[in-house]
Amino acid sequence: MKIRFEERKQLKEKPKTNELGFGKYFTDYMFMCDWNEEEQWHDARIVPYGPIPLDPASMVLHYAQETFEGLKAYKTQDGRILLFRPDMNARRMMYSNKRLSMPVIPEEMFLEAVEALVRVEKDWIPDQERTSLYIRPFMFATEAGVGVHPAKSYVFMIVCSPVGSYYPEGVNPVKIYVEEEFVRAVRGGTGFAKCGGNYAGSVAAQAKAAKLGYTQVLWLDGVHRKYVEEVGTMNVFFKIKGEIYTAPIEGTVLAGVTRDSILTLLKDWGYTVHEEHLSIDDLMEAGRNGDLEESFGSGTAAVITPIGELNYRGEIVKIHQFTTGELTQKLYDTLTAIQWGEIKDTYLWTREIF
Ligand SMILES: *Cc1c(COP(=O)(O)O)cnc(C)c1O
Numbered sequence: 001m002k003i004r005f006e007e008r009k010q011l012k013e014k015p016k017t018n019e020l021g022f023g024k025y026f027t028d029y030m031f032m033c034d035w036n037e038e039e040q041w042h043d044a045r046i047v048p049y050g051p052i053p054l055d056p057a058s059m060v061l062h063y064a065q066e067t068f069e070g071l072k073a074y075k076t077q078d079g080r081i082l083l084f085r086p087d088m089n090a091r092r093m094m095y096s097n098k099r100l101s102m103p104v105i106p107e108e109m110f111l112e113a114v115e116a117l118v119r120v121e122k123d124w125i126p127d128q129e130r131t132s133l134y135i136r137p138f139m140f141a142t143e144a145g146v147g148v149h150p151a152k153s154y155v156f157m158i159v160c161s162p163v164g165s166y167y168p169e170g171v172n173p174v175k176i177y178v179e180e181e182f183v184r185a186v187r188g189g190t191g192f193a194k195c196g197g198n199y200a201g202s203v204a205a206q207a208k209a210a211k212l213g214y215t216q217v218l219w220l221d222g223v224h225r226k227y228v229e230e231v232g233t234m235n236v237f238f239k240i241k242g243e244i245y246t247a248p249i250e251g252t253v254l255a256g257v258t259r260d261s262i263l264t265l266l267k268d269w270g271y272t273v274h275e276e277h278l279s280i281d282d283l284m285e286a287g288r289n290g291d292l293e294e295s296f297g298s299g300t301a302a303v304i305t306p307i308g309e310l311n312y313r314g315e316i317v318k319i320h321q322f323t324t325g326e327l328t329q330k331l332y333d334t335l336t337a338i339q340w341g342e343i344k345d346t347y348l349w350t351r352e353i354f
Pocket residue numbers: 070194230232233234235254255256257258259298299300301
C-alpha cells in the first residue's frame with residue numbers, strides 16, 4: 001500500500017505524562033483511506049490530525065454504519081515499540097464490517113496502516129510505567145443519502161491518543177450493578193461486532209448505574225435476562241470454587257483479545273475453564289455462600305478490572321472482601337509484563353514496530 005504523507009507545519013505541544021488520563025489528547029497525525037465501488041480502497045494518507053469535512057446526509061450520521069477497533073502501542077524500557085496481537089484486531093474488524101455490510105479491510109492493509117501511523121507518532125508513545133499510545137481504527141459510511149441500504153462510499157481512519165496508566169493508584173475493585181431492564185445484545189443482532197451503535201444503546205444503563213453509585217453494569221442475556229454476558233464494555237470472568245467461568249462467544253458477546261489471552265494463560269496454569277452460560281441466580285448464590293472467590297472484567301483499555309461488589313435487585317454480595325484477588329492480580333501482572341516487554345513473550349503475542 002502506498003501511503004501519502006502530508007506534513008504539519010507546527011507540531012502540537014505534548015501533554016505532561018501525569019496528566020494524560022484516558023483518551024483526552026490526540027496526536028499530530030491521523031491515517032485516512034477512502035473506499036468506493038469503482039476504485040475500491042484508494043488514497044491512503046497520513047495527514048495532520050484535525051476536523052474532517054462531512055456531508056450532513058452522510059449515512060453514518062443517520063443509520064450508524066460504523067465499526068471500530070482499539071489497541072495499544074507500548075514502549076519497552078529499552079526503547080522498543082510493541083503492539084499486542086494486532087492481527088486479532090484486524091480480523092475482528094473484518095467480522096464487524098461484514099455484519100454491518102461494509103467492505104472489509106484486508107488484514108495486511110490494517111496492520112500496515114497501524115504500523116505506519118505509530119512509526120510517524122513514535123515520540124507520542126509515553127514511556128512511564130503502564131502508559132501507552134491508544135490506537136483507534138474506525139470506519140464509517142460517507143455516502144450522502146437518506147435511504148437505508150449499504151452505503152457506496154466509506155472512509156477508514158486511525159487516530160492515536162497517549163494514555164496514562166488506567167490505575168495510577170494500583171488495581172482496585174469496582175462496584176457493579178446487575179442490569180435487568182436494558183439489554184446490550186441478542187443473538188442475531190450486533191453484539192459480537194465492535195460497532196458504535198452498540199455503545200449508543202448502552203449509555204442509558206451506564207448512566208443509571210452511575211446515578212446509583214456503581215461504576216458499570218453487568219449485562220444479562222437479552223432473551224431470558226438470566227445469564228451473565230459482559231460487564232460494561234469488558235468481558236467478564238468469575239472464579240467459583242477454584243474454577244473459572246466466562247460467557248461463551250455465541251453472537252452476543254464480543255470476542256476480546258484480552259479475554260482470549262486470559263483463557264490461554266489460565267489453561268496453561270492448569271485451571272479448569274468453563275466458557276458456559278452462568279445464571280445470575282447461581283452467581284448470587286455462590287456470592288452468598290462464599291464460593292465466588294474472585295471476579296474481574298477484561299479489555300484493552302484497563303487490561304483487568306477487579307469486581308468487588310455486585311448489586312442484583314437490591315441484594316449486595318461482596319467479592320474477595322472488596323480487594324483484588326490473587327489470581328486477578330497475577331493475570332494483570334503477567335499480561336502487562338508481556339505487553340510492556342518485561343518478560344519473555346513465549347506466546348509470540350507481541351509484534352515489534354521497527
Ligand atoms: C472492546 C470490547 C471488549 C474487550 O475487547 P479487547 O479486545 O479485550 O479490548 C469487550 N467487550 C466489549 C463490548 C467491547 O467493546
